[in-house]
Amino acid sequence: MTMQPTLFEGSKRLVYDDAIELTLQSMQAYGPEHENWGIAWSGGKDSSATLTLIIHLIDVGKLKPPKSLTVFYADTRLELPPLAIAAERIMEQLAARGIRCEVVRAPLDKRFMVYILGRGVPPPNNNTLRWCTRQIKIDPMAAALEARINEFDGKILMITGVREGESAIRDKRITMSCGKDGAECGQGWYQEVLPNAKGIRGRIATLAPLLHWRVCNIWDWLRIYAPMIEYGGWFTAAIADAYGGDEAEEKNARTGCAGCPLASKDMALDTIVAMPAWSHLAPLKRLKPLWRKLREPENRLRKAGLERLKNGSVAANPQRMGPLTFEARLMGLETVLSIQAECNAEAIRLGRPLLDILNPEEEERIRELIAAETWPQGWDGDEPTADTPMDTIFADGSVQPLFL
Numbered sequence: 001m002t003m004q005p006t007l008f009e010g011s012k013r014l015v016y017d018d019a020i021e022l023t024l025q026s027m028q029a030y031g032p033e034h035e036n037w038g039i040a041w042s043g044g045k046d047s048s049a050t051l052t053l054i055i056h057l058i059d060v061g062k063l064k065p066p067k068s069l070t071v072f073y074a075d076t077r078l079e080l081p082p083l084a085i086a087a088e089r090i091m092e093q094l095a096a097r098g099i100r101c102e103v104v105r106a107p108l109d110k111r112f113m114v115y116i117l118g119r120g121v122p123p124p125n126n127n128t129l130r131w132c133t134r135q136i137k138i139d140p141m142a143a144a145l146e147a148r149i150n151e152f153d154g155k156i157l158m159i160t161g162v163r164e165g166e167s168a169i170r171d172k173r174i175t176m177s178c179g180k181d182g183a184e185c186g187q188g189w190y191q192e193v194l195p196n197a198k199g200i201r202g203r204i205a206t207l208a209p210l211l212h213w214r215v216c217n218i219w220d221w222l223r224i225y226a227p228m229i230e231y232g233g234w235f236t237a238a239i240a241d242a243y244g245g246d247e248a249e250e251k252n253a254r255t256g257c258a259g260c261p262l263a264s265k266d267m268a269l270d271t272i273v274a275m276p277a278w279s280h281l282a283p284l285k286r287l288k289p290l291w292r293k294l295r296e297p298e299n300r301l302r303k304a305g306l307e308r309l310k311n312g313s314v315a316a317n318p319q320r321m322g323p324l325t326f327e328a329r330l331m332g333l334e335t336v337l338s339i340q341a342e343c344n345a346e347a348i349r350l351g352r353p354l355l356d357i358l359n360p361e362e363e364e365r366i367r368e369l370i371a372a373e374t375w376p377q378g379w380d381g382d383e384p385t386a387d388t389p390m391d392t393i394f395a396d397g398s399v400q401p402l403f404l
């Protein structure tokens with residue numbers, strides 16, 4: 001980014017580079033068509049840059065303010081702690097400006113930990129069972145939006161932090177973000193899936209005004225410009241630091257939940273725990289292996305044979321692996337609790353903020369669901385564990401006996 005704030009005849013003059021000018025143009029073109037705007041904010045680098053820049057442009061009169069502006073902060077309950085803390089501070093800054101900010105969370109039973117450890121649904125993976133983004137981000141966002149839209153007539157313009165860089169724009173390629181390095185999980189879904197969500201279909205338009213920004217534009221804005229009083233004095237430098245400070249430009253880390261089972265590497269978490277100020281969070285590194293372990297056959301049930309579905313047809317995948325056993329869920333719960341306790345014992349010793357990935361309400365609900373012997377839909381709990389040797393049954397009903 002080449003912009004340089006300059007002092008011009010004693011008064012401060014704001015200078016914007018081409019990337020910001022293009023953002024401004026797209027906001028000026030599409031913004032006035034809508035009276036009500038919303039900003040989908042995950043606390044990650046792209047959506048934080050989007051949020052703070054749009055508000056700055058309104059603050060300095062470059063952008064006509066909408067009739068209403070609502071910021072929707074997506075809180076998965078698994079946010080990386082430095083990002084969660086930066087988000088808290090930015091929310092205070094939004095409140096001081098009188099901007100409405102809603103914290104959007106999944107209902108208790110649908111939250112990541114409760115769904116896995118209480119209900120017994122296996123941790124998500126990239127292949128067969130990718131339920132998390134929709135459940136902990138998109139559906140709660142759609143519900144919050146629906147409630148907000150119902151407060152006024154007409155549509156809402158939802159501004160997202162989707163960013164693809166220049167080459168992708170040339171290729172007209174917008175991906176779903178979740179599986180891509182450098183992207184914020186969920187942003188692409190906000191752009192592509194949200195407009196068609198039940199209850200709000202036809203009532204939202206989406207705009208990604210930083211679509212063309214390169215990652216270096218993002219770092220410059222978050223680290224250098226946004227924190228300056230004349231650009232808003234935002235608490236965004238901590239976000240860039242959380243991605244690796246001066247090396248952040250090189251790293252281009254993907255953000256999402258701590259210990260995300262779908263990311264190939266825990267890059268953002270690795271970067272954070274490598275910093276002395278956050279090294280006490282190292283036990284969080286055990287989350288990803290925990291999710292992997294819980295997916296293993298000895299921790300799950302399996303259908304013994306052909307499965308008859310409600311409509312009378314036969315399921316395509318006989319002997320599929322299913323939910324977590326109660327023992328596995330309790331083991332998972334104890335592991336998560338001990339990870340949190342270890343982090344917090346060190347946090348207290350060092351005078352650092354406490355980690356909160358599993359609160360007492362969530363723990364109680366998990367124990368309640370286990371005590372009530374809850375199984376996901378389609379499972380009774382009397383199925384064998386998935387490591388039980390059994391004949392192989394094929395979709396056409398043919399059987400290959402087990403040879404012992």
Ligand code: SF4
Binds near residue numbers: 137256262
């Ligand atoms: S970051 Fe990972 S765990 Fe979190 S919603 Fe996205 S894919 Fe799921």
